[in-house]
Amino acid sequence: MVPLDPTPYPIDTLPARGIPSEVALVDRAGTLDFAGLERLTGEVAAWLGAQGLDPGARVASWLPKTRLACVLPMAVPRAGFVHVPINPMLKRAQVAHILADSGAAQLITQAGRADTLESLDIPETCTIMLDHDVSWSGDPRPASSASGDTLAAILYTSGSTGRPKGVMLSHANLWLGAISVAHYLALERSDRVLGVLPLSFDYGQNQMFSTWAAGARYAPLNYLTARDVVKAVDRVGATTLAGVPPLWVQLLETEWPDAVANHLRRLTNSGGALTTSLIAGLRARFPQADLYPMYGLTEAFRSTYLPPALVDDHPESIGRAIPFAEILVVRPDGSRAETGEPGELVHAGPLVAGGYWQDAARTTQRFRPAPAWASSDGLAVWSGDTVVAADDGLLRFIGRDDEMIKSAGNRISPTEIEDAVVAGGETVEAVAIGVADPRLGQSIVVVLRGDGTREPELRARLRRDLPSFQQPQRYVWRDDLPRNANGKLDRAALKAEMTS
Template sequence: MRVIDNQTIGALLSAQAGARGDKPALVDGDGKVRYTFGQLNDGARRVASALLALGAGRGENAAIWAPNMPLYLDVAFGCAKAGVPLVMANTNFRAYELEQVLRQTEAATLFVADGAGRPGEFPEILRELCPELADAPPGRLAAARLPHLRRVVFLGDESRPGMFSWPEFLALAAGAEEARVTACEAAVVAEDVFAILLTSGTTGTPKGAMLTHANFFYVAATVSGCLGVSPGDRLCIPLPFFHAYGFGMVLTALAAGAAVVALDRFRAPELLQAIEGARCSLVFGTPTMYVAALEELARREYDLSSLRGGNTAGAFCPPELAEAVIGRMGAREFGVFFGMTEAYCTINRPDDPPERRVGTIGRAMPGMEVRVVDPRTGLEAPAGTAGELCVRGPAVMKGYYKMPEATAKAIDADGWLHSGDLARADADGYCVVTGRIKDLIIRGGENIFPAEIEEFLFTHPKVAEAQVVGVPCDYYGEDVVAFVRLKDGCTATSLELKRYCRERIAIIKVPAKFFFVDSYPLTASGKVQKFRLRELAARMLAEEADRG
């Protein structure tokens, strides 16, 4: 990526528009070009101009509640140029979560789509929260439950009560002085907040992580460099844009001058069709997405000959799964990447040894520091010893929005972000995640890492996925329970899986109970909500006890 003086997202887009204005930036799954870099930059400038005409600007936040769609990028890059931090709301939110997030982040402008599955669902929820929309002139909302929200822009052509339609919103930019937008963009600095991303909700209430332009500029330049992304590449991104991993990969493409091939939502056939139809060279997704893609690939053939690599993140990836992506999907440079909403951390490079690309989460990204510490003492753990993974460097968030206590708890006085993940690092710096501190199972005084059991269960020929949690136990303190999803057409019994485990792993790691499921409770970004599995296991075990 060509180095630019003002390392902001708006300046990055302007630079690529100048260098590659007529080249594709966003491509449909069938290969049709939706935006060139020049068109994307022009759209972003119109959004910035309309925001300024409305009186929005530095000092207030905007929010977007929408699935992956071209207008999402207009809004995101337009806010970047206008210096307005953008809150990226989860498409799984309903009234309670949306109200909570909009109040917490004090969003003054909301961009809202029609829905993410059912037509009209998002405006319907918004009207429930803001009945005042029915009588409010667009741009002059005064809502009791959302006191900061003044403007709602509907991401569609239709007029909605109290909202600007998209054409009405863009009309505000007509006749605006180009110099005003240029000056506003130039006033944005790298340390300004670019986006407020909500933590995934795997543990409860989301928090708003403030990611600066510098954070994302670093990520875009570094990841594209580590993966060798070039202007000729097409990146298949089935991840939601509101997720740090998803939008980070969009910016990775932007930094390299490559094209994004995005899906409106994940479906395995559409993912494989997009790789085939748009001739994608790199693919990014969560482990659950790859499991579904491999199952679909077993049912039908797809031409994936254009695919050379990519990576996975967002959850634990068994080595066998990574090997299957390399072998069956032909992604020979595929590896594992690790990060969280608050920071990008480690990455595998295409030239890493194959066993490390599938068996580890890689080593620290250039410029980042990674260490493993004993959670009890805070001292660095010896190589090969499990402890809490901590990171420091240019990818670490600025903090949680208006949550100083939570920020201080996450980032210590020396700038180390405490991930809450248990990991071990070898002498060369390659890391292996063994689980979350909160997920650690202590059975009879022995520490048990769920990820190790999940990785083992994946070796059973009938098992498609496995999730392991701890449940309270009077005798041992905690016991091990496994939720297993079998491969299509397979059947198995608890006794069969217990015997498989007892013959191959330590007895303390053998799950006391197996529950067979068709799916797992997931966040919209594809992470398994283990706290819900623990609740489900406790309830099912209690019901079994009541039945005697």
């Protein structure tokens, strides 16, 4: 198990964590050992340093999970710049916003992607470099000596609520996040981690970093279908797979040979809660795998995880604080909420990001001083999420304050409604939304996947299982539900559609 050393190191020193001769990366180009990963990081950093950019310049990348894309998160900070990864699923308008907002001095991308951009999409001060023009030769640049609080990356949120905003992450944020996750997942050098999540997503990038922090091998995958994931698990002998709930739904709908499913020893989930039916499905399909439900947000990386031994008895829980995180449950007046009392989840400690890039107003709203009774000093992330702590210290997620449905004087958690809707198997995915209602204030509309043939059965079951004030007023059936660039259900898009 990775030791919990609280000393933050520059993130570009990660390749030195592994045994030089052991494999660090498995991709279409073959394999790369840790010595090769270190050398390649230094070579790309040296090339970047020769481009004439000012110290602290933002270098954006808009790439699929190529070998270069895997190295840039370390090479850019080693060169003294700030990495801005752009999700390869984004389109030109979103890319243009990120380039302009970050003040990117350089964009590294592929010819096909560059051709989709128009002249006004590219700031005058930004140059485009194609991936095949990046030199991988010459004298490697040595590891940096950057301090922990030096800005290393700006990760833009998916933009599901308004325009994407850039979260500023330091070397310490990235390093300690990697050590924390590698430790509580008990990653070992023998592990083979399949990377299906975007590297622009903090969850996906950390999966790569935590793998290398443990000295294990990382296999990036650009996939089109769930079947591609099954094939990749078999091909690389993957022991670890990270996903978000919509991906697990797709994977459970795909055929898995028993021998391939049994490769997996560890499944991690974030980006949305696992329902009891999903947990049961994952248990049945992957009987050899430990299941790690996790909760987090980009502004604080990750807050909690639920150890596998507790999942079956506490499927509704988001667990306890991860290493290096201090998690507080706070009343509206700033005092500590009692056990069993709802409160806002506040995240403090060294994993808290540095705020939003060039957005003082939104930074002030989300990043505020920790309560006086907190152990950690400095700014904390006030999540806006409501949670409740049980007697055993486990936390239960209630809902986001801005997503709570207010109906007939009741505050209703959409998560609770969604869990109830999918519990009977009439559908596997659902989103509950509050829409304006002259009598109730808001009524509950559920958008769900399926053809609607089992709606009478669903309505009858919910009349039995839910109180009257939690009964959905309308069901909207769809062949599929929209997802954002990180693969999560796009609640904002559905809410905008249902309330327009």
